[in-house]
Amino acid sequence: MTRLGPVYTLAAGAVMAVALGVASATTSSGTQTVNAQEDAAPPVARATTEALPEQEPEPEPVKTAKPTPAKADYAGRVTGNGGLIAISVRNGKAVGYFCDGKIEAWMKGKAADGKVTLSGHGKATLTADLAGGRVAGDLGFGGRKWSFKAPTVKKPSGLYRATALVRGANVRAGWIYLDDGTRVGLTLVGDKVADVPIPEPGQNAVVNGVEVDPQDVDEFIEGF
Template sequence: MTRLGPVHTLAAGAAMVVAIGALTVTTSPVTTQNVNAQADTQADVQADAATPAAPEVTAAVTEATPAPEPSKTARPTPVKADYAGRVAGNGGLIAISIRNGKAVGYFCDGRIEAWLKGRAADGEVTLTGANDASLVARIGGGRAGGALEFGGRRWNFKAPTVKKPSGLYRASAVVRGAKVRAGWIYLDDGSRVGLTLVDDKPADVAIPEPGRNATVDGVEVDPQDVDEFIGGM
């Protein structure tokens, strides 16, 4: 075998080094490109994960507004009116008077009586009084019609409008130290009824003529019409 001399040995080593260097230069760019590609792919995945999903678009739903209920027309109620008539099945009389929404009523058959008060609205009168007395009446067409409950009994009535001197009157006074209270009803046909109490006991006192005073124990007592006493009830 021929031995290589030192010069040949150095040349061969140098050639080998050059060859390895060339191989390194050739393969290095490929490795870098692969790494960069992988990094870009991971970055894209991370970016996609970090980006919030676009909100889902939902069509707006408009609730249907219910149609308004038809307005209820209030029944007319007179500002001022007076009614008086007969109580069916009793023989007594009933009187109702209205002043600006306030209403008073009086029932009397000459032996018993009931004063009532309340309101008038929407074509109806609702009254209450002592001893569970109550009255409900519809008003319209020039009359009041309804039912009266008193003393555990119930009666129907119809009362047309009336004008002075017909209608309802009341008197309150003190005569010779005694408390006097009286009520009278006058109808257009001349019928009348009333009751006078002296210290809360019935007294024999004549019903005065319309527009005249009553006489109680020799003392004249002035009847008041509704306009004069309704505010005090």
């Protein structure tokens, strides 16, 4: 019995050492598992804000100007009046003349975007469209209003004007010639209508025995 005592003691110690080793391994393994689970936790989602691309404003519709001739001459009849109308355009500037042999109206203004707008003494007004080789619109004068259509014309047809000083009196005259030979005009000496025959195209008018030279539009429009 005395000899067996130490053997039992050693055996018991060995068993206890094994048990402690297993317990230590188990504890260590559990710690590693916990840490692994903590490391494997999914990342916390963070809110992000991305700048949206700026939306470009829609372009404004482009307005296309209507064609306007740089140089053109028109002459025709005034509906319901019996008079004639002549309009000339030069690089955006326009002049017009209405006459029925008894009354007249000189007008000036502009031509743009396919339209011509004129005004003159006696509250004369004219608005018309330029298209298709003609001008068509409305003429207002003396409290009345008429419509008209006038095709393009070539010299010697068209509009002519004359200003002069004859025997101390101011002379002003205007003439319109159509392609079919129709013509009308009015001559003022001072403020009175004078009986002056309408000259043939290209010829001078005779006022109180003095010849007066008619000017075409290109000769007088800049100073009108």
